[in-house]
Amino acid sequence: MRKKIAILLLLFFLSGLLGGCWSRSEIGEEAIILGTGVDLTEDGLIRLSVQIASPGAFSAGGDTSGGGKEPPAWVVWAEGETIEDAERYLAMKVPRRIYWDHSIILVIGERMAKRGTEMVSNFFLRTGEPRENMWLMVARGEARDILQAQPMLAKTSAQATGFLTRMKTGYIVQIWEYAEMRASKGVQPVVTGVEVQDFGEGRGPGQGENSTVQKKVELSGVAVLKVDKLIGWLDAHETRGLLWLKGEAKEGAVIVPSPGEPGKEVSIKIRRSHTKIVPEYDGENLWFNVNIYVEGDMVEQQSRVDLAKPEQIKALETAMSEEIKARTTATLEKAQTEYGLDIFGFGNAFHRKYRKEWREMQNHWDEEFSRAGVNIAVEAHVRGIGLLSMPAGSPEK
Amino acid sequence: MLEHGKIDGKQAIFLMLSVVLPTAILTIPAGIVRTARQDAWLSVMAATLAVLLIAWLVVSLSLRFPGKTLCEYAEEILGKTLGKIVCLLYIWLFFLYAGSGAVRQFSFFLVTAMMPETPIEVFSITVVAVAAYAVRNGLEVLCRFNQLFLPVTGLLAIVFFLSTIEMKPARLLPVFDAGLLPIVKGTVMPTMLMGEIVLLAMIIPYLNKPEEAQRIAILSALFNGFVLTASTLEALLIFGPDLAAHWIFPTFNAVRVISIANFLERLESVIVAFWVLGGFVKVGVFYYVAVLGSAQCLNLKDYRPLVLPVGVILVSFSSFMHGENIVDMIYYISQIQVPFMLIVFEVGIPLLLLIIALVRGKGGQSS
Numbered sequence: 001m002r003k004k005i006a007i008l009l010l011l012f013f014l015s016g017l018l019g020g021c022w023s024r025s026e027i028g029e030e031a032i033i034l035g036t037g038v039d040l041t042e043d044g045l046i047r048l049s050v051q052i053a054s055p056g057a058f059s060a061g062g063d064t065s066g067g068g069k070e071p072p073a074w075v076v077w078a079e080g081e082t083i084e085d086a087e088r089y090l091a092m093k094v095p096r097r098i099y100w101d102h103s104i105i106l107v108i109g110e111r112m113a114k115r116g117t118e119m120v121s122n123f124f125l126r127t128g129e130p131r132e133n134m135w136l137m138v139a140r141g142e143a144r145d146i147l148q149a150q151p152m153l154a155k156t157s158a159q160a161t162g163f164l165t166r167m168k169t170g171y172i173v174q175i176w177e178y179a180e181m182r183a184s185k186g187v188q189p190v191v192t193g194v195e196v197q198d199f200g201e202g203r204g205p206g207q208g209e210n211s212t213v214q215k216k217v218e219l220s221g222v223a224v225l226k227v228d229k230l231i232g233w234l235d236a237h238e239t240r241g242l243l244w245l246k247g248e249a250k251e252g253a254v255i256v257p258s259p260g261e262p263g264k265e266v267s268i269k270i271r272r273s274h275t276k277i278v279p280e281y282d283g284e285n286l287w288f289n290v291n292i293y294v295e296g297d298m299v300e301q302q303s304r305v306d307l308a309k310p311e312q313i314k315a316l317e318t319a320m321s322e323e324i325k326a327r328t329t330a331t332l333e334k335a336q337t338e339y340g341l342d343i344f345g346f347g348n349a350f351h352r353k354y355r356k357e358w359r360e361m362q363n364h365w366d367e368e369f370s371r372a373g374v375n376i377a378v379e380a381h382v383r384g385i386g387l388l389s390m391p392a393g394s395p396e397k
Numbered sequence: 398m399l400e401h402g403k404i405d406g407k408q409a410i411f412l413m414l415s416v417v418l419p420t421a422i423l424t425i426p427a428g429i430v431r432t433a434r435q436d437a438w439l440s441v442m443a444a445t446l447a448v449l450l451i452a453w454l455v456v457s458l459s460l461r462f463p464g465k466t467l468c469e470y471a472e473e474i475l476g477k478t479l480g481k482i483v484c485l486l487y488i489w490l491f492f493l494y495a496g497s498g499a500v501r502q503f504s505f506f507l508v509t510a511m512m513p514e515t516p517i518e519v520f521s522i523t524v525v526a527v528a529a530y531a532v533r534n535g536l537e538v539l540c541r542f543n544q545l546f547l548p549v550t551g552l553l554a555i556v557f558f559l560s561t562i563e564m565k566p567a568r569l570l571p572v573f574d575a576g577l578l579p580i581v582k583g584t585v586m587p588t589m590l591m592g593e594i595v596l597l598a599m600i601i602p603y604l605n606k607p608e609e610a611q612r613i614a615i616l617s618a619l620f621n622g623f624v625l626t627a628s629t630l631e632a633l634l635i636f637g638p639d640l641a642a643h644w645i646f647p648t649f650n651a652v653r654v655i656s657i658a659n660f661l662e663r664l665e666s667v668i669v670a671f672w673v674l675g676g677f678v679k680v681g682v683f684y685y686v687a688v689l690g691s692a693q694c695l696n697l698k699d700y701r702p703l704v705l706p707v708g709v710i711l712v713s714f715s716s717f718m719h720g721e722n723i724v725d726m727i728y729y730i731s732q733i734q735v736p737f738m739l740i741v742f743e744v745g746i747p748l749l750l751l752i753i754a755l756v757r758g759k760g761g762q763s764s
Contacts, residue, residue, distance in 0.1 A: 128510050132654050133662075166659070176640070176654055183639035352570040359575075 028055075031096035034073060035158025036130075037143030038120045039109035041079055046112070046119075048086035049077035049144040051158045052094065053102075072155035075147045083123040100129040104162035106136050106175060107194065109143035113223060113230035117191070118182065121228075125179055132176040135165045138223035138230060140195040149196050149215040161194060161217045168251045170219040171239050182228060185362045186347025190242065193233060195220040224339055232339055234331065241331025244292055244324055245344040247275030254296065254380075256323045258303035259315035266307070267300035268320055268382060277349040281357060287373035288346055292324060297384035306390040313382050321378035328376050342369040399692050399700050402537030403605040406613050411547050412540055413594045413617035414624070416682050418550075419675025420502045421590045421621075422628040423646045423668070428731055429629060430647070433583030434638040435569050438629045440583030445622025447584060448591040451743055452614035455594075458751045459601045460610060461760030467598035468693045474754045483746060484694045488687055491742040493707075495593065496683025497714030498726075498734060500524060503676035504715070505723050510649060511669060521715045528681040529708045532688055533701055536603055539681050546674040550624075552667045557631050559664070560655045564634035589735045591621045592743035599686040645723070684711060 035051040052074045076093055080086030091098060108120050117138070124130040139146050151160035165172045172192050173181075181189035199214040222234040222242055234242055243249040249270060258264040273294040280287050298316065301307060307316065335343050347365045351358040361368050404412070429437040462470035467487065472480030504520035531539045573580070594617055601610045632647035635654060641647045649668055656662040688707050692700035719726050754760050 128513070132650055133656050174654075176636070176650070179643070180637055180640040183643055184637065185639075348567075351574075352567065355571040355574050 025097060025099070029096050030099040031094045032099050032101075033103045034156050035105045035107065035147050035161070036100075036103050036124075036134075037077075037107040037109065037139070037147050038083065038112050039143050040112040040115050045079040045081065046083055046086050047077050047079045047109075047144070048083055048090060049075060049147055050090065050094075050098070050103075051075050051147040051156055053156065073158070075144065077144055083120065100124075100127070101131065103130055103134055104158050105146075105165070106130075106134045107143035107146045107161075108136070108138050108191075110139060110141055110230065112143070113138045113191075113225070116228050117178075117189075117225060117230070118228040121175060121179060121182070124175060130175075132179075133174045135162060135192070136173050136175045136178045137161070137165075137192040137194045140193060140220060140233070145196045145215075146194055146217055149217045151216065152214075157217050164217070164219055165192065168248075170236070171222045171243055171246070171248065181345075184345075184348060185365060186342070186349075186351050186358075187345035188341040188343045188366070189225045189228070190234075190343045191223045191225060192219060193221045193223045194218065224335075224341060224343055226339070226341055231341075234334065237327065238331045238334060241327040241329075242343065244273075244275060244328045245277075245290065245331065247273070249273050249275075249294070253299070254294075254320050254323050256316065256319035258301065258305060259307070259312055259319060260305040261303035264303035265300075266298060266303065266316060266319075268296040268316070269299045270294060270296045271383065277344075277346055279346065279350040279353050281350070281354050285373070286350075286368055286371070287375065288349070290328070290374060290376045292328070292376065292378045294320070294324065294378065295381045295383050296320070297386065298382055299386055301388075301391055304391050308385055308389040313385075316382050317380045320380035320382070324378045324380065325376050332374055332376075336370045336372075340370045341366050346372070399689060399697070400536055400603050402535045402540075402603060404537060404540045404600075404603055405605050406609045408540040408544055409597070409600065409604055409613045410617045410620065411543050412600070412678070412682060413597065413613070414547065414550075414620055415543050415675050415678035416593050416596055417591050417617075417621045417679075418624055419672055419679045420499055421587070421625055423506060423648050423672065424502055424727075424730070425587055425590060425625065426629045426632040426647045427642060427644055428586050428727075429583045430633065430638055431642045433579045434574055434642075435633060436572060436574060436580045437583055437633060437638070437641075438569070438626050439572070440580050441587045441622065441626045441629050443580065444584040444587035444591060445618060445626070447588045448594065448618045448622065449615060451588075451592045451747075452594055452597070452618045453611070454744070454751065455598050455747050456601070456610045456614045458747055458754070459598050460607070461751075461754060463607055463761065464602050466600075466602055466689065466693060468690045470754075470760065471750060474750050474757065474759050481694055483750075484690060487742060487746075488690045488694065491738060492596075492683050492687035492690060493710060493714055494718065495734070495738060496680060496687060497711050498719055498730065499676065499679045499683060500711055500715035501719040501726055502730075503672070503680065505726060506646065506649075506672060507669075509723060510646060510665075518712075518716065521712050524677055524680050525684070525708050525711050525715075527677055528684050529704050531677075531681045532685045533704045536600070536685060539678065539685060543678045546678065549667075549671055549674060553671050556652055556655070556664050556667050557627060559657060559661065560631060560635060560651060562657070563651075563654055565637075566634065568634055568637040569630075585739065586731065586735050587625060589739040589743065591618065591625065592739060594618060594621070595743050595747065596682060596686055598747070599689060645727070680711070684708065687711075 032053045033050045034053050037049040039047040041047050054072060054074055078086045078089035080089050106124060108117055147157055149157040151157045154160035154163060170192060178189055178191060181187050194217055196215050197218045199216045221236050222239045223230050224232045252270050254268045255265050258266045276291045278289040335341055342365060346369055429440050433440045468484040471483040475483060500521045503524055504517045507520050508517050531542060597614055601607055604610060628648045632641045632651050635651040636647060644650050649665060652668050653665045655664050688700050688703045691703050720729055
């Protein structure tokens with residue numbers, strides 16, 4: 001019995017050693033990276049910029065209690081031949097171990113993206129530490145500037161950008177989704193665009209005299225990649241069209257001219273939508289029938305017409321589908337004529353239906369896509385009109 | 398008899414699940430997806446049918462010789478010399494080679510995905526040392542432990558279920574993309590891995606109801622097929638065939654992608670827990686049959702003196718017989734281990750033994 005107890009005690013104390021000292025990492029010795037940026041410098045080197053959280057600013061009451069004003073994050077960068085090379089130079093500047101696991105965003109600078117995004121994503125997918133669900137974006141300009149911007153409502157620009165992304169107002173993509181698009185032959189990758197905007201001088205309470213021009217991060221359209229190189233952009237309007245065609249327009253609004261009163265607008269908020277792409281191929285002609293279904297609620301009306309009538313709702317629905325059709329057509333034309341790239345995944349839809357033809361066509365799919373005809377049909381429904389039935393002073397009363 | 402423990406049917410099924418699944422769910426999907434693309438799951442299902450045949454073959458053979466393991470009845474069928482040779486072939490080239498392969502995979506995954514700075518020997522020595530303790534205490538202990546741990550698989554099911562939000566069924570289309578041939582090619586690898594349930598031939602004598610062996614083999618083959626299909630689907634439905642083939646451990650990455658409400662994430666620890674616990678049992682079973690087989694081959698009264706030397710062999714095999722790096726390891730598995738093991742040890746020899754036994758009229762009637 002005594003022997004048993006002795007052994008149990010020994011085991012119990014030995015378990016204390018299980019954690020070991022090998023590869024141990026104390027949280028106080030980690031440099032926790034919140035955002036990562038990769039740029040190409042003038043000399044053709046890769047510049048890796050990281051935004052490192054400074055833990056003091058995150059602890060409870062960190063802003064108010066003493067300790068002065070510790071900035072919540074520190075942006076530091078280093079250059080190298082490869083990302084790992086740059087990381088090693090970075091390690092000479094950062095007094096802690098660089099820890100990738102919490103990086104929220106990965107921003108690729110414009111020049112780097114033109115050179116190739118695969119050179120960047122490879123490191124982050126191959127190394128186990130960065131997460132596959134990091135948000136991937138391409139900066140208009142330098143990625144470093146995105147990390148250096150001062151955010152509002154969030155402590156660091158990386159977090160702010162992460163939140164912006166999660167609101168799904170624009171087209172957003174995680175690094176593994178990019179990798180999937182990159183690996184697939186039936187779709188060309190598109191990546192969220194971001195840019196730094198001046199927000200003017202802050203004059204809110206507490207900012208007083210020492211207010212300067214604030215720099216904020218803003219989602220700005222979509223970067224279009226050919227294979228993995230940046231070749232152009234879609235602006236915010238065209239991005240809406242992209243979202244409709246990709247079936248990812250789950251948030252946002254459609255602004256349509258008000259029936260019965262030209263020049264005034266009505267806003268319809270999207271509640272749900274889905275998109276179906278049906279390819280048709282007869283051996284010679286290739287065309288796609290795109291069926292978009294959308295449901296929304298009217299949330300705003302500028303005109304004074306009484307819209308709470310069945311025929312007016314019908315008119316609204318028609319206007320809505322016209323508007324969506326115009327948006328998607330514009331984006332589609334840009335993709336087909338200007339870029340000649342299938343950024344919508346029509347190729348994947350084609351592959352699903354015509355697997356034999358695809359085997360031959362996948363090798364020159366983008367040309368086939370550029371020549372393809374597309375019929376867009378939108379089925380729009382207005383479900384709710386909010387809490388008002390008709391605007392005040394409606395002449396038809 | 399060397400082994401005095403008895404296990405019941407449920408324990409045997411659980412044991413067979415642990416023999417196949419722990420390494421298979423992580424290492425297999427990438428290989429099958431590379432050959433069969435989005436039809437990989439069909440390959441796994443077809444493989445399950447093939448494994449049912451293997452299971453039937455091995456169990457029918459074993460049931461002709463009640464109370465005897467593969468090593469014992471090989472002698473009875475083929476005569477002393479030939480029988481011992483077959484027995485040694487099984488021990489060295491199958492139990493020890495595949496067992497050390499499991500040790501290698503176990504350690505390599507932990508090194509590659511979790512702890513890159515730790516020397517790989519740390520993992521292989523540790524897992525073999527723990528398994529040695531279980532093996533020394535006999536089959537019953539190994540089974541009890543396995544029974545205790547297997548419910549962790551339930552967590553795995555929850556994780557797979559949680560990942561359904563990232564899944565898109567369209568990624569499985571079109572079915573039969575490149576015709577039937579890639580699917581057939583894709584079945585080879587899962588058949589070999591699930592075919593490892595031929596280890597039952599060493600365990601059937603220790604069942605408390607050996608007449609249930611046929612049912613046990615069929616059920617474990619079906620369960621294995623089901624879980625393996627699920628994990629292949631998991632990788633395919635999340636990543637699609639193009640990206641799934643790019644990863645080395647696609648199921649692991651698929652689980653890492655899960656993020657629910659920005660709150661429930663980083664679930665890969667479940668996979669790792671399954672891997673560590675299951676990997677230990679898998680190594681343990683191979684280790685056990687190698688030790689037991691050697692003892693029977695050498696006509697020893699007790700197998701325990703062999704535990705230590707066999708363990709040393711397992712560790713050294715795992716370091717020297719599977720190449721120097723992970724690329725070698727994957728190459729060895731897909732190019733050498735899979736066809737060789739499948740043809741020789743899982744189908745060839747058992748079939749030959751059965752035919753010779755029938756011709757020579759050895760053994761009782763198969764029930």
